Amino acid sequence: MTIRIYSTEGRTKTLFTPRLPGRVSMYVCGPTVYDSCHVGHARPAVVFDTIRRYLEYFGLTVTFISNITDIDDKIISRARELGVSWRGLARRCQDEYERDMSALGVLSPSIRPRASEHIPEMIRLIAGLMGKGCAYHNSKGVWFDIASFPDYGRMSGRNQDDENTEHRVEQDDAKKNQQDFALWKAAKPGEPAWESPWGPGRPGWHIECSAMSGKYCDFQLDIHGGGADLAFPHHENELAQSEAYTGLRFARHWLHNGFITVDKADGGDEKMGKSKGNAFWLREAFKIAGPAALRLWILGTHYRMPLLYKPELLSAAENSLERVYNCLEELTRNLAAAPEALPVAGGISDAASRAEVRFREAMDDDFNTPQALAALHEAIAAVNAGLRDSAPTGQLKIVRNIICDMLGVLGLPLERPAKDAGGGADGVIELLIRIRNEARKAKDFPLSDRIRDGLKELGVELNDRGGKSTWTRK
Numbered sequence: 001m002t003i004r005i006y007s008t009e010g011r012t013k014t015l016f017t018p019r020l021p022g023r024v025s026m027y028v029c030g031p032t033v034y035d036s037c038h039v040g041h042a043r044p045a046v047v048f049d050t051i052r053r054y055l056e057y058f059g060l061t062v063t064f065i066s067n068i069t070d071i072d073d074k075i076i077s078r079a080r081e082l083g084v085s086w087r088g089l090a091r092r093c094q095d096e097y098e099r100d101m102s103a104l105g106v107l108s109p110s111i112r113p114r115a116s117e118h119i120p121e122m123i124r125l126i127a128g129l130m131g132k133g134c135a136y137h138n139s140k141g142v143w144f145d146i147a148s149f150p151d152y153g154r155m156s157g158r159n160q161d162d163e164n165t166e167h168r169v170e171q172d173d174a175k176k177n178q179q180d181f182a183l184w185k186a187a188k189p190g191e192p193a194w195e196s197p198w199g200p201g202r203p204g205w206h207i208e209c210s211a212m213s214g215k216y217c218d219f220q221l222d223i224h225g226g227g228a229d230l231a232f233p234h235h236e237n238e239l240a241q242s243e244a245y246t247g248l249r250f251a252r253h254w255l256h257n258g259f260i261t262v263d264k265a266d267g268g269d270e271k272m273g274k275s276k277g278n279a280f281w282l283r284e285a286f287k288i289a290g291p292a293a294l295r296l297w298i299l300g301t302h303y304r305m306p307l308l309y310k311p312e313l314l315s316a317a318e319n320s321l322e323r324v325y326n327c328l329e330e331l332t333r334n335l336a337a338a339p340e341a342l343p344v345a346g347g348i349s350d351a352a353s354r355a356e357v358r359f360r361e362a363m364d365d366d367f368n369t370p371q372a373l374a375a376l377h378e379a380i381a382a383v384n385a386g387l388r389d390s391a392p393t394g395q396l397k398i399v400r401n402i403i404c405d406m407l408g409v410l411g412l413p414l415e416r417p418a419k420d421a422g423g424g425a426d427g428v429i430e431l432l433i434r435i436r437n438e439a440r441k442a443k444d445f446p447l448s449d450r451i452r453d454g455l456k457e458l459g460v461e462l463n464d465r466g467g468k469s470t471w472t473r474k
């Protein structure tokens with residue numbers, strides 16, 4: 001494996017070598033659930049899902065954790081506005097988020113921990129930090145003492161003194177140092193609260209990701225991801241807490257996806273954001289182009305670059321996807337007409353193999369999906385030429401496998417998505433495949449066979465190749 005990854009820490013690409021051979025621990029900060037998803041939610045989900053799929057394509061076992069922040073100021077105030085419980089609001093928004101991400105072909109994380117279900121872990125971590133002299137308690141809560149962590153700012157290259165930081169820390173006389181941040185917030189009347197050694201209260205936002213990555217990945221991540229706006233202060237604070245607690249390096253690679261921008265009426269572009277009032281709801285975008293086209297639009301720009309949102313660009317992605325499925329369907333018809341042929345190399349299968357090499361080279365180079373998509377289109381062009389020139393069926397078989405592998409890595413459906421399905425059914429199939437994979441790992445073959453046979457009855461054919469299961473509708 002020769003994947004080179006750019007890390008925000010160090011600002012350079014380095015060879016990816018997981019801490020434990022054959023295993024990758026990946027943590028991606030998930031959403032704060034208080035409203036419907038906007039387009040900005042889709043980008044990190046699709047980007048990190050694609051990275052995960054590429055690592056799994058190499059046979060690595062990826063533990064992919066993405067949390068749900070279900071306790072937060074925004075949730076509490078929105079629940080009050082709506083006159084519902086914070087927990088009910090958070091659950092409803094989480095369900096909606098999961099449905100939307102599934103429509104985009106985003107696989108479920110290995111673990112999706114909720115903050116509110118990890119309060120004891122957070123309390124233990126805070127107590128540990130208190131014990132090490134890295135945190136202090138006063139009437140407003142418990143604070144992380146920045147002065148105790150001289151490395152603060154190491155990853156993002158920023159600290160709270162930055163003149164130009166968008167995230168000015170709230171000034172508060174209760175803090176020793178204005179840079180200190182809250183680990184535990186003392187309860188306020190009418191707000192949800194949990195018991196703790198420092199009185200009733202609730203956790204600060206940053207501590208939840210440290211506690212959950214600590215619980216599931218031993219505070220040692222191969223990849224920590226999230227949107228660029230999380231690099232500072234959220235990730236810098238996670239790093240400080242975690243490393244102060246363990247003395248170990250928290251994350252080997254810090255990956256941050258770029259912003260989504262929109263055209264401004266007076267020219268130029270600006271960052272999309274709910275607070276700016278220029279955010280587009282994801283479900284509205286789904287009406288312009290299907291979820292698969294939206295995924296293709298996201299992958300058409302390198303994940304670190306700004307991504308321009310424009311309805312015309314979604315339509316262009318939809319057209320590009322049309323070309324892929326037109327070709328695949330033509331290919332399937334040809335193969336169905338001559339099912340007995342054995343795969344043979346040469347001709348167009350060689351052209352497609354060269355495209356596959358370029359696909360891997362692109363993905364190896366910091367997950368360059370625009371280049372990878374160019375390689376996919378090269379393979380498609382090879383097939384179209386082969387079909388025109390009546391290439392041997394055996395070659396077509398090889399080419400179809402190559403194209404399906406590429407689509408699998410990119411998380412694009414292997415068949416033309418139904419216009420109105422929104423991917424819900426696909427999500428259920430993916431879920432069943434994951435359960436079946438777990439059953440196979442646990443050597444529960446009767447269960448694994450039942451799932452395969454049951455899917456077959458529903459017209460879904462599984463194909464186990466190279467340790468991975470792909471599926472097609474018959």
Ligand SMILES: [Zn+2]
Pocket residue numbers: 028029030209234238
């Ligand atoms: Zn986080």
